[in-house]
Amino acid sequence: MATRTPPETAAKRPPRPAAGRAGRPPAPEKARRGRKPATAGTGRMAALLVSPTLLVLTVVVLYPTLMALQESLYGTKGLDPKTGFISDTEPFVGLKNYADIFGQAGDRFWNAFFNTTFFTVVTVGLETVIGVIMALIMHKAFSGRALVRASILIPWAVPTAISGLLWRWIFNSDGIANSLIGHQILWTTEGFHAKVAVIIAEVWKTAPFIGLLVLAGLQVIPKEVYEAARMDGASPVRQFCHITLPLVKPALLVAVLFRCLDALRMFDLPYILIGAQKNSVETLSMLAQNEASNVRFGPAAAYAVLLFVYVLLIALGFVRLLGADLVGDAGGPRRAKRRSLLRRTPALTAEVPA
Amino acid sequence: MNARTTRVLQCSAVLVAAGLVLTACGSSDDSNSSGQSKSPSFSGRGPITYVAAKDSSGVTEKVIDTWNKQHPKEKVTFVALPGDPDSQRQQMIQNAQTKSDAYTVLSLDVVWSSEFAAHQWIDQLPTAQFPLGKMLKPTVETGKYRDNLYAVPASSDGGMLYYRSDLLKKAGVSTPPTTWAQMQAACAKVKKLPEAKDMSCYAGQFQKYEGLTVNFAEAVNSAGGVITDAGGKPDVDTPAAKKGLDFLVDSLKDGTIPKEAVTYQEEDGRQAFQNGKLVFLRNWPYVYSLAEKSKVGGKFAVAPLPGLDGAGSSSLGGHNVALSSFAKNKATALDFMKFFTSQETATTFLEDASMAPPYESLYDDRALVKQYPYLPVLKKSILNAAPRPRVVQYGDASSAIQQQAYAALTGEKSSAQALKDLQADLQKLSAQ
Incomplete structure (x- = not known):
């Protein structure tokens, strides 16, 4: 849901960045056309063409979100001590489910909130560094490049649930991890080591994603720029800092944004690798799922809504702070590529338990 | 065989009727203690479903096939749920939340009985219609909520x-x-x-x-x-x-x-x-x-x-069968539950899938003990459970x-x- 923001924002604010951006191949054709008052005919046509998408989005995104918002205002069904039966209706409690996170019962929420944030910051940070290195390696021309590329990308192709199982074997008490480090750590017990296990598995799995997007960014940098830099005697490090990094930045930012949004709703890996209801690794998604599975849909919806707001804020902040061009004013093939990525996101976020 | 089946059916019809009268009396007598306002009526015959974890041994299908052969007009369809208990419970709760009649007879883990009964997702069952006396007492207790029977033991388990x-x-x-x-x-x-x-x-x-x-x-x-x-x-x-x-x-x-x-x-x-x-x-x-x-x-x-x-x-441990409150064809369902929790079925499950039966006498059966030498120990374990x-x-x-x-x-x-x-x-x- 949250990732719906980029296209929306895109619609709202394309002209400004396009005008303010310097040293960029102009892509004014589209922007200008957008500003021109459309004729009634084209407007109707546009509305007609967009309406199926809007309809689908309303059904799969808007409606569930509104239902979740409504559900979050209701409490848990009570037990009638005399009959021993649970009442049929949920009491309306207003904002109590939200207010509860500041009370005694809020400990678990804040713990999950901290875990979610911690995992996001650490895994995305590590993945960015490792992903960029992977992209640079994959970009180099050398024999066996295809093989290296394939092997780097394999972890990304493994489903998260399966990789969770794989890593559970690795982190078993008699597993490879323990025999490599030579002393026994019980990785799947509570404690900081459980967090470390999740981070290792997560970074292993998703660094290739950043690598892949950065590689795509690298491939559109013209060779001439590097040749010119070499002529000027720039060192490889200088070349990386002043040519590669700025030119790959748009692609990298898209990758990091997606990874952040993905990491914020992390569920399957800690759930399978470490287990449910482990305080050390419980994320907001896991907390919401746990509440829902104990038939407390009100609090579960409230947690899901809070996670949604959190993700929304992060996405907005990203767009505002780190580069408005994230949502695309540049024309040509790059725009098309981003579009195709953006389109994937509703499917991704639909997994958030709400 | 056929004649026997009809007789069994007739008998069970009488039993159902008797059970209905009994429960009707019961609920009017002590409605203050049981609190059940709507006494479940087991009416309607026709196709039903049996909902349980997927069964890799294939015995569940075999047992259901036997039933379907005897009752061509009241066929049971096996709805296989994931093997993981949490997902089974989840799907059954979802079915109950939407008040769907897709699930008729549910295979419940012994620890879920109270929750399902208190939410009135499952119907109270007539005690007299099941041979509970022949079953190990602790297993029967797991199917009760506030002294009323809501689920009947189909299998048991003990450490x-x-x-x-x-x-x-x-x-x-x-x-x-x-x-x-x-x-x-x-x-x-x-x-x-x-x-x-x-x-x-x-x-x-x-x-x-x-x-x-x-x-x-x-x-x-x-x-x-x-x-x-x-x-x-x-x-x-x-x-x-x-x-x-x-x-x-x-x-x-x-x-x-x-x-x-x-x-x-x-x-x-x-x-x-x-x-x-x-x-x-x-x-x-x-x-x-x-x-x-x-x-x-x-x-x-x-x-x-x-x-x-x-x-x-x-x-x-073990599983009980219960009847979803939102199901149709409850008369058929009740018959099927009796069939499914019968000693014969339990024997099949023990022989073919080594599932511990709720029936006391099977633990002393010589042939079975030869096949599963742990049965006497398991019986002690369940009786002490x-x-x-x-x-x-x-x-x-x-x-x-x-x-x-x-x-x-x-x-x-x-x-x-x-x-x-x-x-x-x-x-x-x-x-x-």
Whole structure:
């Protein structure tokens, strides 16, 4: 849901960045056309063409979100001590489910909130560094490049649930991890080591994603720029800092944004690798799922809504702070590529338990 | 055969009618105690569904096929759910939330009965129509909520103590231990043997999951304590319960239980036992046939769980069948439930899928005991078993138990503190 923001924002604010951006191949054709008052005919046509998408989005995104918002205002069904039966209706409690996170019962929420944030910051940070290195390696021309590329990308192709199982074997008490480090750590017990296990598995799995997007960014940098830099005697490090990094930045930012949004709703890996209801690794998604599975849909919806707001804020902040061009004013093939990525996101976020 | 079927049908129709009259009288008599306003009427015949975990052995299909052959107009369709209990429960709850009639007869884990009954997701059943008297009493208790029957046992399960009979014999221990102290003494003797030098003494399931609830409950019950009393009130902050928890905590501290056992689920413990790392293992009957095929095949035996001052008490496992309140064709459903929980069906499940039956007499059947030598021990285990806490919010109660027991096992809290906190948590739950 949250990732719906980029296209929306895109619609709202394309002209400004396009005008303010310097040293960029102009892509004014589209922007200008957008500003021109459309004729009634084209407007109707546009509305007609967009309406199926809007309809689908309303059904799969808007409606569930509104239902979740409504559900979050209701409490848990009570037990009638005399009959021993649970009442049929949920009491309306207003904002109590939200207010509860500041009370005694809020400990678990804040713990999950901290875990979610911690995992996001650490895994995305590590993945960015490792992903960029992977992209640079994959970009180099050398024999066996295809093989290296394939092997780097394999972890990304493994489903998260399966990789969770794989890593559970690795982190078993008699597993490879323990025999490599030579002393026994019980990785799947509570404690900081459980967090470390999740981070290792997560970074292993998703660094290739950043690598892949950065590689795509690298491939559109013209060779001439590097040749010119070499002529000027720039060192490889200088070349990386002043040519590669700025030119790959748009692609990298898209990758990091997606990874952040993905990491914020992390569920399957800690759930399978470490287990449910482990305080050390419980994320907001896991907390919401746990509440829902104990038939407390009100609090579960409230947690899901809070996670949604959190993700929304992060996405907005990203767009505002780190580069408005994230949502695309540049024309040509790059725009098309981003579009195709953006389109994937509703499917991704639909997994958030709400 | 055909004539017999019709007769059975006629008889059951009469029984249904009788049952209806009985329940009708019953509910008008003591409506204040049962509180059930709508007395379930088991009417309507036609196709129904049976909802349970997918069955890799194929016996469920076989049993349903038998029924379908006899009742071509009242066919049962098997709806297979995922193997993981949480997802089964989830899907059944979803079905109930939408009041769908897609699910008719539900296969419930024994610990879900209270929750499903309290939410009125399942119908109260007429006691007189099921041969409950022939079943082991603890299994029948698991299907009851506030003394009314809501689910009928289809299979049972109990924990047993697997031990290395070869090593015990070598060390001069002739009989399996019945108390924890005897077990520790036997271990000490076994560990003096050169081949048992690196072995650990005992393990169960101590990872933080449902298995820990089972093992904690067993330790507490085996020391004479309870988690919830007969009235369902939590009463776990007692000296007896502390002795039970202390057994686990102290054993982990002094190495009787290896420290990696806090990561053990059923399968990890089985692997450790089969690889010769454990002298004693608490596990379910399914391990028996698998261990027979492993390195320790023929070198182990089973005994009832040990306790503090005598035989211990197991937690009960198994499945009950219940009738979804939102289903159609309930008359057929009731007949099918009777068929499915009959002694004949239970025998088929035992013979073909080694599922422990609820029927007492099958445990003494010579042919069956020959096939499954552990049956007499299992019978003792089930007869001595205490049900896990029967509370409506079982999921929350189990989480609270796991949380506190785990904290005690990993040394984060003293066992006294953990029990005190657990008592408070459970009280909060039952107040809700």
